[in-house]
Amino acid sequence: MLPALKVVGANPDADLKLLGRIADWCDRYTPFVALEPPRGLLLDVTGAVHLFGSEQAMLKRILSDLGAQGFAVRGALAATPLAAMALARMRSGTVAAPGADGEAIAKLPIDALNLDPVTTHAFRRAGLKTIGQAASRDRRELTARFGARLVYLIDTAFARAESPISPRQPLPDYRVERAFAEPVATEETIRATLVGLAGSLGEVLESRGEGARRLEASFFRADGTLRRIAVETGTPVRDAQVVERLFREKLDALVDPLDPGFGFDLIRLSADRAERAEAQACDFDSDAHARREVRFLVDRLAARFGAERVLAFVPCDTHVPEAAWTALPAQRAGDFKSAWERVRGTGEPPRRPVRLFARPEPASLLRAVPGSHAFHMRWRGAQRVLTRAEGPERIAMEWWRHQDAVPARDYFRVEDETGRRLWLFRDTLTAQWCVHGAFA
């Protein structure tokens, strides 16, 4: 019948993914974008309209921009999400006059609410053909017939009840952006733009006495792809040079590099976690200066290698050897201020090894000659003679933390014939020997 008709299987997952990408792209109109699956997007344009002149102009622009990308798109602007969606379904391009949403949607057929077919059919059977007619019925009747949810729905459509939208992305505290008439693709331009944006963002932050702990750069590609790249810092920053340097480290280290394609037509920089940061007078305290320098280095290394790879040691209040300290990301470790407790007494040799194995490695011990002090130890497939041992130091595992009883360990410090010192323990339950670490 229709030889030109092509049949393609439905793929809801791919549809949803595409919708997400369109939502990302729509980020350029307002940061407040929410998904309305299966095929809707909600944009809260409060406070963004003046950038486009008027509501009409904004709606027209959005529709034509999306249309130019080959999408069949319908849209409307109203005071409530439900009203806007009903209008978009039935009267695309409408901008409801302020305060007149009710009138605008009252004449729409009941199908515009996109209810399930049974409910729509029931309304029809009852002779309620438009939204206005349905809404004019007594609330008790509607609740009895269709349930409280439908009444709530109609209430939200007429702005009689709140209907909050949750944005897809958390809203940034501050953001600056730069749109280009012609897409830019060269690295220098991108870098210069980032410096400029960081400068203007820094001014805003400085005027409020704040700095950003997390910064995100969004690169909007001309073909609709969006790339977000974020850097985090240990202390609030607002210096443009610092921000640019961090982004340079991050961009250099990306596994899949930033691909400009046909160029970026919008670059945005947003500060997500703004925190109090007082302006600092140039001080002569070299210690404070050194600390700042080290923090900046940590931020740079974290931007390049990942925050979880730049670590600082933090003491923990436990005597279990492997838990007595932990290595936390250095950007966050500054808040911990517990004191280190040394196991070794003054004048004693080290009692804890400088290298510790992640998990104790089993070893076997044999007395060399019956009655002698020397032992043969087999570990990692090699045999060595232990010439001296110090111990035992019994360490009980913390029974109050574990569900099952963990046996105590008897630790020994041993030295082999070449002077290598190891830290062994014997499980008091299984009598299994394990190598746990090595001394210098």
Added chain:
Amino acid sequence: MQSETLARLRAKLAKPLGDKCARVTLGVADGALGGGLKRGALHEVFARRGHETAATGFAAALAWRAASAKTVLWIRQDYSALEFGEIAASGLLDLGIDPSRVLLLRVAKPEDALRAASDALSCAALGAVVVELAGTAKVLDLTASRRLTLACAENGVTALLLRFGAEPDASSAETRWVVKAQASPENEENWGQPVFEAELVRNRQGGTGRWVMEWSCDDGIFREAPGRAAETDRGAVVPAPCDRPAAAALAQNRRTAA
């Protein structure tokens, strides 16, 4: 007049480390080193096979001495921690090193380690950078070591290259040490402080030698281990060439001495 004074002051400030404190005293080895280990230079510490932990302790002690209460950045390869164990904060503390002044950077590849090291050496607020590499690294050639040397000299940060399971190769390092643990004396009850047998196989400033050093955990200094013999190959003061393997340089040194 005023600007002249300012310029003089600036120059003075630019070189915060006078000649006196530009060297780290190492006790017994100071004579061969010309007063101590040079700060703001690249030094190599090689571990004898099986003595990786001793080399770790030696490098940690050197770094701590060189840093003089500034922060130490320890860059280590992931493989190294799997094979030889992770750097333990409690162990550093027992060696007399404040773990809160040590930052640890974990990297996957030697390239990353070198890249991070040259970045870190540009930060004058750091005291020392330790780069721990396991196995032979192709990227660590003469060019790479020259780059590190230059970065060290620029900001006065000391770099220590800690190598496990690798053969010494051409490099522009100031000194090169081969470290192994030293067995405790038979007759003594107490096994005492960590003792290293450190062999200085290459030295740009002077002779080479071999010493048995004891690290005093309480005082944070190296001492001559009581009752241990030390051999010093004095006499040769020819700087080791940086474009030939160290073995050749050593042989040349010996000939000069003879």
